[in-house]
Amino acid sequence: xxxxxxxxxxxxxxxxxxxxxxxxxxxxxxxxxxxxxxxxxxxxxxxxxxxxxxxxxxxxxxxxxxxxxxxxxxxxxxxxxxxxxxxxxxxxxxxxxxxxxxxxxxxxxxxxx
Amino acid sequence: xxxxxxxxxxxxxxxxxxxxxxxxxxxxxxxxxxxxxxxxxxxxxxxxxxxxxxxxxxxxxxxxxxxxxxxxxxxxxxxxxxxxxxxxxxxxxxxxxxxxxxxxxxxxxxx
Numbered sequence: 001x002x003x004x005x006x007x008x009x010x011x012x013x014x015x016x017x018x019x020x021x022x023x024x025x026x027x028x029x030x031x032x033x034x035x036x037x038x039x040x041x042x043x044x045x046x047x048x049x050x051x052x053x054x055x056x057x058x059x060x061x062x063x064x065x066x067x068x069x070x071x072x073x074x075x076x077x078x079x080x081x082x083x084x085x086x087x088x089x090x091x092x093x094x095x096x097x098x099x100x101x102x103x104x105x106x107x108x109x110x111x112x113x
Numbered sequence: 114x115x116x117x118x119x120x121x122x123x124x125x126x127x128x129x130x131x132x133x134x135x136x137x138x139x140x141x142x143x144x145x146x147x148x149x150x151x152x153x154x155x156x157x158x159x160x161x162x163x164x165x166x167x168x169x170x171x172x173x174x175x176x177x178x179x180x181x182x183x184x185x186x187x188x189x190x191x192x193x194x195x196x197x198x199x200x201x202x203x204x205x206x207x208x209x210x211x212x213x214x215x216x217x218x219x220x221x222x223x224x
Contacts, residue, residue, distance in 0.1 A: 004155070042201055042214035043156065056211060090155055099143040099205040102212060104155035 004105035006091050012111045015081060021108045023074040023091030031097040032074040034066060035090040037107070043090055049074060050097045081112045118215055119202055125221040132189040134218045136202030137182075143206040145178055145185050150199045150217075159187075164206075192222045 004025045013019050023032065031050050035043035048056035049068040057066075063085075065077040074091055088107045094100040120135040136145070144163045148156040162169045162178045162185065169176045175188040189196055199219050203212040 006155075040217075042217055045211055048211065088153065092156075097211075101146060101158045101161050102156075103158065104148075106155045107153070109153070 004091055004093055004103050006089075006105035006108050008108060009106065010109045010111075012113065013078065013081065014113050015083070017081075018077070018079045020078065021076040021089055021091075021110075023076075023105055024072055025093040025103070026072055027093065027103065028071075029093035029095055029103070030071060031094045031100070032068065033092040033094075033102065034064075034074070034076050035092065037088045037090055047076075048097060055097065078110075081110075083112050086110055086112045119200070119218040121218060122216065123219045123221075125223065126192055127223050128192060128194055130192055132192050132196070132220055132222070134187045134189075134200055134220070136185045136187070136215055138185075138202075138204045138215075139183065140204075141206055142180075142204045144204075145176075146203045146205065146212065147174075147176060147185075147187050148201045148203060148214075150201065152198075156201065159200075189220075192220075194222050194224045196220060197222045 007022045033048050034046040036046055037043045045058050046060045047066045052068045063080050067075040088109055090107045091105040092102040094102045118137050126132050144161050146161045147159040150156045160171050160176050162176050173190045178185045199217045201217045202215045205212050
């Protein structure tokens with residue numbers, strides 16, 4: 001299985017809601033990533049997990065809370081988001097964090113009303 | 114901060130023609146990677162070229178790397194309508210080894 005899956009595909013939420021994005025991979029990769037991508041822009045790195053531990057947090061606001069329950073799963077918990085947080089959220093994985101190619105999921109299109 | 118800068122920002126060609134995209138970067142790298150993204154979808158890894166390599170091929174793709182000029186090019190030969198997508202170069206290097214993406218090139222291949 002060489003696929004990274006993400007659920008849901010689309011999410012609409014209000015600014016007071018709490019929701020979670022989920023990501024799963026079964027390639028045995030030990031590094032997992034969250035990216036945020038606005039329209040016509042490159043992906044922006046948010047978080048990196050290496051061996052289930054948070055290794056990079058790119059100064060992301062606390063309304064985004066990542067979680068890595070095990071080596072195959074990555075969650076992004078959302079709370080009290082702002083309309084400007086509307087974007088495509090991409091999950092990726094790689095064998096390790098050391099300069100490897102990354103495998104991306106299809107993304108979750110998030111709209112914050 | 115962005116490191117890679119692709120050129121041109123948009124490219125429109127006829128099916129069957131070759132497409133050449135360029136990427137420049139600023140600091141030393143371990144490798145440079147190219148990714149493709151179809152509209153609103155995830156990125157697909159195309160090819161990785163290491164800093165000690167000068168050229169690499171994969172199917173219809175040819176990538177070159179010139180570390181003295183801090184630049185790379187991606188050539189897609191015999192383009193197809195299905196090649197229509199955004200293409201990003203991404204550099205890997207530095208202490209934390211994260212990928213830094215360029216702004217991207219929009220390629221349109223007309224049938």
